[in-house]
Amino acid sequence: MDLSIMIPELLSALPLTLAITFTAMVAGFVLALIATTFRVRRIPVISQLADLYVSYARSVPVVLQLFVAFYGLPVLVGVFGIEDFVSPTIAAMLGLSLYHGGYLSEVMRPAYLAVERGQHDAADSLGYTFGHKLVRVLAPQAVHIALPGYGNSIIYLIHNVALVMYIGAADVMATAHLVMERDYNQYQFETYLVLAVLYSALCLVAWLIVRSFELRSAKFASSATPARTTLMASV
Amino acid sequence: MFDIDVLLPDFWDILGAVPLTLAMAFAIFILSTIIGSLFAMVEYRRIPVLRELVVAYKVAFKGVPMVVVIFLAYYGLPSTLQFLSSLVGVEYNGHSTPNWVTLIVALTACVAAFQAEVVKGALNSFDTGQSDAAYSLGYRKNQLFRRVMLPQVIVAAIPDLANSFMVIMKALSLGFAIEVVDIFAQSQLTAALNFYYLEAFLVAVVIYMVIAYIVTQIADRLEGALRVRT
Numbered sequence: 324m325d326l327s328i329m330i331p332e333l334l335s336a337l338p339l340t341l342a343i344t345f346t347a348m349v350a351g352f353v354l355a356l357i358a359t360t361f362r363v364r365r366i367p368v369i370s371q372l373a374d375l376y377v378s379y380a381r382s383v384p385v386v387l388q389l390f391v392a393f394y395g396l397p398v399l400v401g402v403f404g405i406e407d408f409v410s411p412t413i414a415a416m417l418g419l420s421l422y423h424g425g426y427l428s429e430v431m432r433p434a435y436l437a438v439e440r441g442q443h444d445a446a447d448s449l450g451y452t453f454g455h456k457l458v459r460v461l462a463p464q465a466v467h468i469a470l471p472g473y474g475n476s477i478i479y480l481i482h483n484v485a486l487v488m489y490i491g492a493a494d495v496m497a498t499a500h501l502v503m504e505r506d507y508n509q510y511q512f513e514t515y516l517v518l519a520v521l522y523s524a525l526c527l528v529a530w531l532i533v534r535s536f537e538l539r540s541a542k543f544a545s546s547a548t549p550a551r552t553t554l555m556a557s558v
Numbered sequence: 559m560f561d562i563d564v565l566l567p568d569f570w571d572i573l574g575a576v577p578l579t580l581a582m583a584f585a586i587f588i589l590s591t592i593i594g595s596l597f598a599m600v601e602y603r604r605i606p607v608l609r610e611l612v613v614a615y616k617v618a619f620k621g622v623p624m625v626v627v628i629f630l631a632y633y634g635l636p637s638t639l640q641f642l643s644s645l646v647g648v649e650y651n652g653h654s655t656p657n658w659v660t661l662i663v664a665l666t667a668c669v670a671a672f673q674a675e676v677v678k679g680a681l682n683s684f685d686t687g688q689s690d691a692a693y694s695l696g697y698r699k700n701q702l703f704r705r706v707m708l709p710q711v712i713v714a715a716i717p718d719l720a721n722s723f724m725v726i727m728k729a730l731s732l733g734f735a736i737e738v739v740d741i742f743a744q745s746q747l748t749a750a751l752n753f754y755y756l757e758a759f760l761v762a763v764v765i766y767m768v769i770a771y772i773v774t775q776i777a778d779r780l781e782g783a784l785r786v787r788t
Binding site for chain 1: 560622625745
């Protein structure tokens with residue numbers, strides 16, 4: 324096994340992995356914002372639908388979510404009469420965005436609820452609109468509470484991007500399989516060790532970035548009790 | 559495109575894999591809780607060298623995706639087992655290890671790192687005033703642990719333990735890569751027979767969501783029944 328050949332080859336597939344990660348991060352964040360808004364405002368039918376979506380994202384394995392996206396998206400697209408454009412990469416982006424949005428919503432909601440009741444009352448008594456209250460009073464405090472959970476969810480997102488090879492996206496894992504097969508499957512254990520180091524490094528970078536934000540947001544910390552963040556892995 | 563008629567036969571087919579999945583999940587749950595509790599006790603008691611080792615273990619297993627751990631176990635465990643058994647002089651062909659054993663070992667190793675965190679959180683939620691009170695009443699250390707601490711710590715940990723059980727259920731779905739048939743793998747097999755992929759996967763989705771609902775309900779009831787009303 325020649326590491327000096329294998330590592331550049333694995334890294335050449337990294338842009339796709341990162342592209343899927345970033346798409347899922349951005350789209351998932353937007354989805355989580357929408358879902359959380361519906362869940363905390365208690366609008367009759369829409370809130371229940373948002374709850375159902377979150378429980379789908381949290382209680383169904385990510386592999387299965389990816390497969391549902393991969394086989395479901397063409398059907399959905401067909402219903403609207405659009406030509407089938409679905410590639411494994413697009414299905415992976417969609418599936419992981421849905422997963423990440425649901426998971427993140429479960430980080431955001433406790434953070435929102437953990438902001439003290441008095442802060443809401445104070446903002447209301449000063450005549451803030453809901454938007455102003457959210458941006459100027461609640462969000463800065465909620466962000467500080469939610470950041471550890473957000474860091475976790477990013478790490479699990481990176482872990483779960485490793486699963487997109489099962490629906491045929493050519494990410495780092497799939498490239499590793501190609502490399503292994505070219506060597507007649509002699510060095511499978513070693514290749515997976517290299518992958519383990521690679522993913523650990525990615526997670527470390529993500530964690531350090533979130534950590535730096537956490538330190539910067541500390542000035543917004545209120546005396547409120549921190550929200551319970553889910554420490555569990557998510558697969 | 560979407561055929562409703564295949565949903566029911568698919569459902570009965572996939573339901574057949576539920577008992578095995580639950581059994582494996584229970585095995586992993588119990589093993590990982592035991593190991594995780596040991597880790598948490600090491601950290602809670604601040605035992606010098608072991609503590610650093612536990613932290614290193616947790617960092618290692620949290621940074622690596624479970625798929626990679628499963629594959630590492632799949633390719634690494636048989637030779638390791640053979641080597642270990644040859645050390646103690648037992649003749650054992652490591653490559654005859656069944657795949658489900660590999661999966662259970664790999665997932666237990668992963669989940670133990672998280673269970674340690676759950677148990678540690680529950681231990682930290684314990685109010686030290688109570689241990690002072692117990693000591694002043696003349697309780698010994700293990701009496702304190704058994705009669706005061708354990709009942710409260712278990713109740714405090716129930717929601718997280720239910721959560722981790724669901725994580726194990728979901729993690730078992732990665733076993734299809736090493737040919738262990740759980741709910742997800744069964745849905746794939748069923749779909750491969752009649753080519754109705756989306757239908758089989760949707761049935762699996764429903765089964766997973768129902769199991770998650772039942773597990774949370776049980777955990778809520780249990781917590782409500784056990785929590786001491788103050």
